[in-house]
Amino acid sequence: MLRIHFTDADLATTRVATAPDALWEVAASLHRFQTRAGRWAxxxxxxxxxxxxxxxxxxRIVREVLLPLFPRARYFPDFLTPSQPGCAGQGLDAGLDAIVSTPVDRVSHELALLDRRVGAPAWVRRLTDPQERRDLVATIRAYHDVAVRPFGDQIHAHLEAKRSSCCRDLLAGGVQGMLAGLGPTMRWQPPVLHVRYSADRDLYLGGRGIRLVPSYFCWDTPVSLADPRLPPVLFYPLLHEPAAATLGTPLTALLGRTRATVLRVAASGAGATTGEIARAAGISPSSVSKHVGVLRGAGLLISSRHGGNVLHTLTPAGVSMLRADAGASTAAL
Structure with missing residues (x-):
């Protein structure tokens, strides 16, 4: 759990990003290759x-260079997602320039942390050389052009939808109302924002405020910078809905849109947790439990506990129902 402590001054200077942060999206998209969680989205x-x-x-270069630098783990170097004034939220070029100009001692320190906490190949030590970082940012740019830029319209549309939601919450309840409506991964209990996180820590804003960055590629767990001395930022997931969950399919007509969504999300990969289904359907975890109970009682889902999560997967009857629905929907085209 990450606990972000606000003062009145912090509430006055909290802001929501006006545009996607290119390098945070690069990082989060690389994380998508390292897990099947949320693959359906x-x-x-x-x-x-x-x-x-x-x-x-x-x-190959993504596998051997970028994934080791951006591991889906408790730590990856802060200098790869610059937050200092003049580059945060200013686009890809400003961010890449900031990576190249990062002081050598900071690069060396953060790469040592990466090796100590996660493990890193020996070649990363060469990134203390500015020319090596120029080569790295050329690789990041090439990856961005393939993996992020072509999806810019979708990313912007999701961000604008979230900004509109934040504006409504702000008008209705002020900054505290906006913080209370950030999503199921966060809980506002004044003056602390409790955030689902990969480690247990406290972040004291101390009058600096915080930049909230809704993300298209971030999944399930928000991310913040590891160094509390850097300008505070919280990078957190946007809501995704399965494209297949449309109102016009036979399955939706039979079960209703929400339960059809629950089935389709549970059909992805190795199933889905209660939290993943909640984000996909746009409902609370308690509502998910009620819908899952009905579907489980109908013999369409089974639920099992994995660590701290409950995983919901389809039964053979549930698989057959989805296949029949897909066939009927295709035939209707």
């Missing part, structure tokens, strides 16, 4: 991007 992106990277002979 990015299925089209994953297939398209995987093919494009291979066609442009970038798959």
């Amino acid at each position: 990015y299925a089209g992106w994953y297939r398209t991007t995987h093919d494009r990277l291979r066609e442009r002979h970038l798959d």
Whole structure:
């Protein structure tokens, strides 16, 4: 759990990003290759991007260079997602320039942290050389052009929808109302924002405020900078809905849109947790539990506990129902 402590001055200077942060989206998209969690939400992106990277002979360099630097773990170097004034939220070029101009001692320190906490190949030590960082940012730019830029319209549309929601919450309840409506991964208990996080820590804003960055590629767990001395930022996931959950399918007509969504999300990969279904359907976890109970009672889902999560997967009857629905929907086209 990350606990972000606000003062009155912090509430006055909290802001929501006006545009996607290119390098945070690069980082989060690289994390999507390292897990099957939420794969249903990015299925089209994953297939398209995987093919494009291979066609442009970038798959190997992504695997050997970028993934080790951006591990889906408790830590990756802060200098790869610059937050200092003049580059935060200013686009890809400003961010890449900031990576190249990062002081050598900071680069060395953060790479040592990466190696100590996660493990890193020996070559990363060469990134203390500015020319090596120039080569790295050329690789990041090439990856961005394939994996992020082509999906810019979707990313912007999701961000604008979230900004509109934040504006409504702000008008209705002020900054505290906006913080209370950030989503199921966060809980506002004045003066602390409790955030689902990969580690247990406290962040004291101390009058600096915080930049909230809704993200298209971030999934499930928000991310912040590891160094509390840097300008505070919280990078957090946007809501995704399965494209297949439309009102016109036979399954939706039979079960209703929400329960049809629950089934479709549970059909992805190795199933879905209660939280993942809640984000996909736009409902609370308690509502998910009620819908899952009905579907489980109908023999369409089974639920099992994995660690701290409950995983919901389809039964053979649930699989058959989805296949029949897909066939009926295709025939109607």
